[in-house]
Amino acid sequence: MTEQGGTAARSARRARPLFWIWVTLVGAALLAGWWASAAHWLDWRVLAKSAYGLRALAADHLALFIVLFSGVFIAAAILLWPAQLWLIVLAGFVFGLPAAFVVVWTTAMVGAVAVHRLATLSLGDAYGRRHSRVLQTLQLEFGRDPLLYMLVLRWLPISPYAVANVVPPLLGAPLAPFLAVATIGVLPDVVVYSLVGATLATALDPETPLDLGAATAAFLPMLIAIGAAPICWLVARRLLRRHGLARAAALEAAINGNPPAGRFSDGTG
Numbered sequence: 001m002t003e004q005g006g007t008a009a010r011s012a013r014r015a016r017p018l019f020w021i022w023v024t025l026v027g028a029a030l031l032a033g034w035w036a037s038a039a040h041w042l043d044w045r046v047l048a049k050s051a052y053g054l055r056a057l058a059a060d061h062l063a064l065f066i067v068l069f070s071g072v073f074i075a076a077a078i079l080l081w082p083a084q085l086w087l088i089v090l091a092g093f094v095f096g097l098p099a100a101f102v103v104v105w106t107t108a109m110v111g112a113v114a115v116h117r118l119a120t121l122s123l124g125d126a127y128g129r130r131h132s133r134v135l136q137t138l139q140l141e142f143g144r145d146p147l148l149y150m151l152v153l154r155w156l157p158i159s160p161y162a163v164a165n166v167v168p169p170l171l172g173a174p175l176a177p178f179l180a181v182a183t184i185g186v187l188p189d190v191v192v193y194s195l196v197g198a199t200l201a202t203a204l205d206p207e208t209p210l211d212l213g214a215a216t217a218a219f220l221p222m223l224i225a226i227g228a229a230p231i232c233w234l235v236a237r238r239l240l241r242r243h244g245l246a247r248a249a250a251l252e253a254a255i256n257g258n259p260p261a262g263r264f265s266d267g268t269g
Helices: 003-038 044-060 062-078 084-095 097-124 133-144 146-155 161-170 175-185 187-200 217-255
Strands: none
Touching: 003 097, 044 062, 044 084, 062 084, 062 097, 062 161, 084 097, 084 187, 097 161, 097 175, 097 187, 133 146, 146 161, 146 175, 146 217, 161 175, 175 187, 187 217
């Protein structure tokens, strides 16, 4: 075994316990969420009535509530709990749009960095991953346009928040560009869902379950357009790259004296 291979193997052995601890906590969190929902602890009426109590708590103890909210949001990000959009709506309801934007955006950055470091330490240097042809192929493709691919994950409406945090470090994205994309990438969701929460603060009915899709329907075209932008740019870059490669191949053939395809080298064609 080469020195590099031995180093990778040792790194994988150190990362394996952290990986299984993380997987266990994520599974436990998802199971707890399912159980609480089945027991109606996460019933809409309970949450809607609790929202007013949380709003009163925030009015009396703003700093404490910001700390508690930030801790819950970061924990949900680390545990890959699919609740970030609802937490953003809650922040808009409790804080109002301007304050919710600052709190959620800052907390989202901390959560993204935490997930990136955890994913890198537990998955990024795994020995087995280096020998996976599928992941190597994905890494190669991702490495061609990493910033655009990370924006696609952030802005595609059907892409879960947890996927946008976990996939880039798994494919080898360094922290600096990952954080730069996250800084911009979370803005649409933070603005839209904070605004939804702030709007609901004046019209929340505990007896009428909230349809989050209907509440954000007015913003859906904008979210789709934002999500499509990096995809269109990726396609354009790919077409331009292929065109450039074709022109480079034709130029090389001309320099080497090779005839164009479909022509006879003796000039009789």
